[in-house]
Amino acid sequence: MTLQDIADAIAPHGLMVMGHDGARVLIGTDAAWWSVFTKSPEYRDQARDPVDRWSKRIIGQLAKQIGTEAHFPSDGPPYAPFIAWALGTGRFWQSPTGMMIHDTAGLMISIRGALTLTRPLPDTTPDTAPETTPDVSPCETCTGRPCVSVCPVNALNAETPYDVPACKTYLDTTAGTDCMSKGCKVRRACPVSQRFARPEAQSAFHMKAFRG
Numbered sequence: 001m002t003l004q005d006i007a008d009a010i011a012p013h014g015l016m017v018m019g020h021d022g023a024r025v026l027i028g029t030d031a032a033w034w035s036v037f038t039k040s041p042e043y044r045d046q047a048r049d050p051v052d053r054w055s056k057r058i059i060g061q062l063a064k065q066i067g068t069e070a071h072f073p074s075d076g077p078p079y080a081p082f083i084a085w086a087l088g089t090g091r092f093w094q095s096p097t098g099m100m101i102h103d104t105a106g107l108m109i110s111i112r113g114a115l116t117l118t119r120p121l122p123d124t125t126p127d128t129a130p131e132t133t134p135d136v137s138p139c140e141t142c143t144g145r146p147c148v149s150v151c152p153v154n155a156l157n158a159e160t161p162y163d164v165p166a167c168k169t170y171l172d173t174t175a176g177t178d179c180m181s182k183g184c185k186v187r188r189a190c191p192v193s194q195r196f197a198r199p200e201a202q203s204a205f206h207m208k209a210f211r212g
Helices: 003-013 033-037 050-066 082-087 164-171 177-182 185-189 191-196 200-211
Strands: 015-020 024-029 092-094 100-102 111-116
Touching (some): 003 015, 003 050, 024 033, 033 050, 033 200, 082 092, 082 111, 177 200, 185 191
Antiparallel strands (some): 024 111, 092 100
8 A cells, every 4th residue: 555545545534644754654634624524423422532533433444454553642641652753754843832833734733643554655745745845844934933922821932831721721711712713823823724724613623622
């Protein structure tokens, strides 16, 4: 199976190949995922962890079909080092805010799983990837870097670690309604994120899960 075969197999599920490091393929959601997921039994059954359950069903089935092993961010402890795997693909970097940025998804990253490679892939350029993978982070050529200054409570910035309590406190206020309904302002400010065009309803879903 080639990398393009994997990309073709997951595309109907709103998934995309986000990169590979030679040992595994990282799979994440694309801009079409929300319309697929909201029709799934996991979304409709109102049970806990619908995205994790959906991911394990869909990616787990693919792993069985191609005879390989699937890994998921929710499995643990111990948890698989997804951040290290992502940075090792050459398609992810640390952004000035501390969050990872992806060459096509921007800050709208949602890695749903990884497939172990049992042998080298003969095709390393699926249609879901840029024609030429950049050598440097898109942040290096970003004018103004709006992500570092847009957070209303400075929870995400270039100088300090992510202040999760400050973020959640803000989300509970009237002013925080914008982030809750449309998604994190920092993520939305990224020009690459804007081109990715993730639906606001999906961002609102993730924000609700994050706030708890």
